[in-house]
Amino acid sequence: MSQTKDKYQAFLETAPKLPRHIAIIMDGNGRWAQQRGQAREQGHAAGAKALDKVMRAAVALGIPYLTVYAFSTENWGRPQGEVEALMSLLVETIREQTPGMQEHGVRLLAIGDLDRLPSISRTALAEAIEKTQHNDKLTLTLALSYSARWELSHCMRRIATEIQQGLYLPEEIDEAVISQRLCTAGLPDPDLLIRTGGEQRISNFLLWQTAYAELYFSPIYWPDFDGDALLEAISDYSGRERRYGLTREQINKPIQQAEDTDLATTHDA
Numbered sequence: 001m002s003q004t005k006d007k008y009q010a011f012l013e014t015a016p017k018l019p020r021h022i023a024i025i026m027d028g029n030g031r032w033a034q035q036r037g038q039a040r041e042q043g044h045a046a047g048a049k050a051l052d053k054v055m056r057a058a059v060a061l062g063i064p065y066l067t068v069y070a071f072s073t074e075n076w077g078r079p080q081g082e083v084e085a086l087m088s089l090l091v092e093t094i095r096e097q098t099p100g101m102q103e104h105g106v107r108l109l110a111i112g113d114l115d116r117l118p119s120i121s122r123t124a125l126a127e128a129i130e131k132t133q134h135n136d137k138l139t140l141t142l143a144l145s146y147s148a149r150w151e152l153s154h155c156m157r158r159i160a161t162e163i164q165q166g167l168y169l170p171e172e173i174d175e176a177v178i179s180q181r182l183c184t185a186g187l188p189d190p191d192l193l194i195r196t197g198g199e200q201r202i203s204n205f206l207l208w209q210t211a212y213a214e215l216y217f218s219p220i221y222w223p224d225f226d227g228d229a230l231l232e233a234i235s236d237y238s239g240r241e242r243r244y245g246l247t248r249e250q251i252n253k254p255i256q257q258a259e260d261t262d263l264a265t266t267h268d269a
């Protein structure tokens, strides 16, 4: 057993409460590079390596879902050179990291307005998604050309069309109908949302899905975020009490009693 595996194994032996789905806002690449007198693009390249490390750590811990904010709708407004560098990096990263994904059982998905991506990026993504589709240890979802307001507008247009076509009545639109029409349909909601880089905001990321996520803000710039930093975030999460609007007493009720009062439908992540 490797040293890395030992570290994660030892952590798991402390019986932490593990999140099933971790979402990450990978922030701080530019500042990381500027601190070193490098171009912002080098920060993004270092960020891609950090993503590989964190993906491997998530696999070692048995976390089944990891979703990362790799490029937002708003990022299209960055200087053209930086956007182009990010698009090239996306292709390189996918090509370089697909063998590791195969080795570790990682299934790749992408969410967002993918039609806006250059065709070379779409092709690289589609190939990696296809190659990894049967892997079942971790689902890694890249949010690309994504923003929650874009996603929600898209979802509302779709629902309006379905109502117009007579497939639904307005009163039939509930949370499940909406969730099934978001880009994340089929994925559980994130339990833990991590933002690196010291800022404390959600920046238009998974606004519907993170309704009950625990938030964790790290001062570490994304390129320096690694397995140890992930363990720290999970330790912190593990100590949180998730109440979903209920009281502490209700949450701590024995399971049978909870089932009797319908509380069993509440997640216990």
Ligand code: FPP
Pocket: 026, 027, 028, 029, 030, 031, 032, 040, 044, 045, 047, 048, 049, 051, 069, 070, 071, 072, 075, 086, 089, 090, 093, 142, 197, 222
């Ligand atoms: C935010 O840092 C990060 C991004 C806009 C891009 C995230 C991309 C990666 C981590 C690269 C790897 C991923 C793929 C799949 C290509 P920032 O530039 O806003 O940093 P700053 O706030 O310090 O300026």
